[in-house]
Amino acid sequence: MQPFLDLLPVLAFFAAYNLGGHFVADSERIYLATEVLLAVTVLQISIQWLRTRTVSKMLLFSAGLALVFGGLTIYLHDDRFIVWKPTLLYGLFGIAMIVSPFVSDRPLIQRLFEHQLRAEPRIWRITNLGWSLMWLFLAGMNAVFVLYFSRDAWVNWHTANTPIVMAFGVAQGFWLFKHTEPAEAPDPDHR
Numbered sequence: 001m002q003p004f005l006d007l008l009p010v011l012a013f014f015a016a017y018n019l020g021g022h023f024v025a026d027s028e029r030i031y032l033a034t035e036v037l038l039a040v041t042v043l044q045i046s047i048q049w050l051r052t053r054t055v056s057k058m059l060l061f062s063a064g065l066a067l068v069f070g071g072l073t074i075y076l077h078d079d080r081f082i083v084w085k086p087t088l089l090y091g092l093f094g095i096a097m098i099v100s101p102f103v104s105d106r107p108l109i110q111r112l113f114e115h116q117l118r119a120e121p122r123i124w125r126i127t128n129l130g131w132s133l134m135w136l137f138l139a140g141m142n143a144v145f146v147l148y149f150s151r152d153a154w155v156n157w158h159t160a161n162t163p164i165v166m167a168f169g170v171a172q173g174f175w176l177f178k179h180t181e182p183a184e185a186p187d188p189d190h191r
Helices: 002-022 026-052 057-076 080-103 108-113 121-148 151-179
Strands: none
Touching: 002 026, 002 151, 026 057, 026 080, 026 151, 057 080, 080 108, 080 121, 080 151, 108 121, 121 151
């Protein structure tokens, strides 16, 4: 269910934008889609909270940006805020991953997954670099679509980001599977 919940805001945005022409003027579709995105983002956080009594930091961060940039888009009636949000989000993810080994003893990707997997430091560095480059590539591509393409093209590109990230994650998963082993579970009898 979690992968579906992760996709829900983007899919709702895409659907609202593409079907919104039946309800609002074409020039207003981006605002309708943004309103739907905000509502579904709040729903997504609520569902995660009700299911687990916690909300992941990653979701809080991305939802916070969506709510701020989406809110500004609606309030100021300026779609530049919502279309630039992915560039900022992906850029911050990429930079955080690049900087993490220099400000901490471990790369960010290692800190996220070391409780599940054990690997040599080199494997974590390579994985971390791969993810950081992927995020920076997506940030750059989003900027290209914002600056040089129509809003229709940008919406399609933005929606395509999710499968791209998922495909990259699956590829990384296979690579990590070959180069890692499961982390040892703590011994419940050991005190």
